[in-house]
Amino acid sequence: MRWSAMGAGARLAARNLRHRPGQALLLLVTLTIATGVLGVAMSLYGSADAAWDRVWRATGGFDVGVGVYHGPDQPGDRALVAELRRRAVQLARAPGVAEVSGPSNSLSGSIRIRGGTEDLSAEVVDPNTADTPLVTSGRWLGDGGGIVLESGLAAAVGASPGDTVTIQGRPFPVRGVAMTAAGRYPLYRPAQIWVTPQTAAAMRDLGMREDGFALAIRLVDPNQAEAFIATHQEFEVSDPSSSVTSFLETAQQRRAASHSDLDGMTDTLFAAGILIAILTVATASVLVAGRMAARIRQVGTLKAVGVTPRQVALVLLVEHLAIAVVATTIGLGIGRLLAPAIAGTSVSLLGRPEPPPLTWSRIGAVAAVAFAVVLLGTVRPALRGIRQSTLRSLDAGPRPPRRPGRLAGLAARAGVPVPGVLGLRSAWRRPGRLLTNATGLALGVAVIVVALGLRESLDLLQLRPTEPGQATADAAVAALYDQIRGIIFATGGLLLLLAAINAWIVATLAARDAARNQAVMRAVGATPRQTVTSLVVSQLVACAIAVVAGIPLGLGLWSVIDGGDLPPVRVPATSLVLLAAAVPIAFAALVSVPARLLARRPIAPLLTYE
């Protein structure tokens, strides 16, 4: 295409956007909801990494971590543990190893917390070692015994340096609080403390038993960590008859495992963003289709004077791609703004969250979704509009129905009032729009059902009595799912908002389609209220389909999620009934607005409306 033609297309597109700011704004809002959610997910993904890296560097973090754990009361495994200890010593001497810390043994016991007990792992360390966790308050272990608490555990117990905590029924003084790149309690379990050999001896006297050891290996070339693990796979034992577990891991693997709660949130947000983007396709499609219906005469005129269908399509595409660019920019901006606040709710953070740098690949991913939405939503209705014959375009008007609706016939025989029957008659006039509307609403309803299930389950979780050694396990699960519940509720809300925008657009277009019929009805004696009822009923069919399909869909999704760490629970029937009633009422209130606006217009001009 020549530059002059492209320039003309761009000018026409800009003029169209200025002349129809409402439609452009609606599309921008819906698209920005999708790009905004994806932008938040994109900024959240890896926002805990910088803080973790700082702790890892400050603590002389390992390139390859070696761990062996076994049940403290399983003496039969001692021979295997001894063999693994021998292999660990060999690993420390392997080629490529620059430095080694450990092996440091750990003892298993329990700590008193919130009126219950929590499983505890005490790592026995040389008080004078240089490889220590990052002390955030108090001091590191020295002469005279005492313990250092992992920061997450200190927060859960509510203990500071100088306080005492009860381990195995005996008080121990807290010397300091420290962070470790291993992970943060309660997400990382069991609870972690550091003790001197002297304190460990006292703990052994109280019944604590060894439950494993760890080794930190630093390599000459840190980039060879994965290759090193691949070379020494024989260290990893997986014997189902034994309680012994041994593993090798890279720093990157540990980093990823340290903030699984954030990963859960990010995954949920990505899923939400994609779901919203799919719905936005529907919104864009309805908007463009409606716009084509309104502009079909203009398109016909353009074609009549020699503008090619391709040029008309180009103008439409330029208009909508411009909106996609703006939506991408705003969405990424929203992501940068909101991600730190959302990440700040994480229980696994080792410091302040920092969104990762905005790379071209991240920008490209969000932009690709926005562009895909625009292309999928625009191309089909635009082409359909453009392909119509020029003559038909000039004679535009709502397509008349092909056959009388059966549902309306049944309703009439069942004694449904006249406005209701008329509404049912016109409900199927635009089946594409009806199904788009119903799909959007159904997804919103389904996600709300899942959120309701999560709410019930989390309420139950808070009432469940704690098990020995798991005093805060449920609290940790609750904290994690509470964040996800928040995201799911927000997603459900956004989906319903999108569905509401969809419903508004469809109802406005339906009002435009129905304008002449409504005026005819008023001319033969229907009151404005009757015409409003008729239009609202015609739109409520989509809502009814959405509720009938959305609730079982939501229950199905909930049954999939319900199998995890959460107590099994049924979504209460009363909640479902309320939802089934509230959605149509809200929907009717929404779509009645364009219907009322139409009913207020004088009849005579509407009778000439086409």
Place this chain on the structure above:
Amino acid sequence: MSYVIEARGLVRRYPADGSPIRAVDGVDLVVEAGEAVSVMGPSGCGKSTLLHLLGGLERPDEGELRLGGVRVDGLSETRWAVFRRRNVGFVFQAFHLVDELTAVENVELPALLVGMGRREARHRALELLERLGVAERAGHLPDHLSGGERQRVAVARALVNEPLIVLADEPTGNLDSRATGEILRLFGELHKAGQAVLVVTHDARVASTADRLFTMRDGAIVGQTRLGADTPVAGLFADLADLGSER
């Protein structure tokens, strides 16, 4: 004397760049029970606006309007609608049938709106369609009917509640000559049956079926002729031509 329509000083203005346009400018008009009246005039003279005012589709800016002795110009939109469904039947040039309803459903719609039972409304609608010769098309949607058939359905709809007055706006404007003949015959029959009818038209053949003819120009009624069997229709054409040339 009982009037079905009694209009005094009706004015309807539309906003314009300069001073407002007076589309209907102080019209006085009465229609007696059983009378057929035609309003003729060139395009844009305000005759359709007058018809809309008489049927409550538009509101007068000034003047008084009584239908069947009831003052209606101040009625609310809802009260007008309720009054209209019982007392006014409309026939439009563009037929204006509800395109989602079949022919019989269109006809029974005003009857259902006044609260007639479904069976009775259906019976009455089929009876009217039979009388107008389109009973076999009762189950068809408007899109599947010819222009003449659609207009006959529209006439049946206008008559279903036995209104005080039938207001017809260019009822033959979209019809071929054969269908026009059928509609003219129909209006003649209505007139004979004692139905009050007011037709606005620029077709002298249609106008000539009336008892009285009003001529309009620039929103005002400028002439009134009582028509009889010996009134020359050609003369009406001449009057219209004069009006057109003066504009």
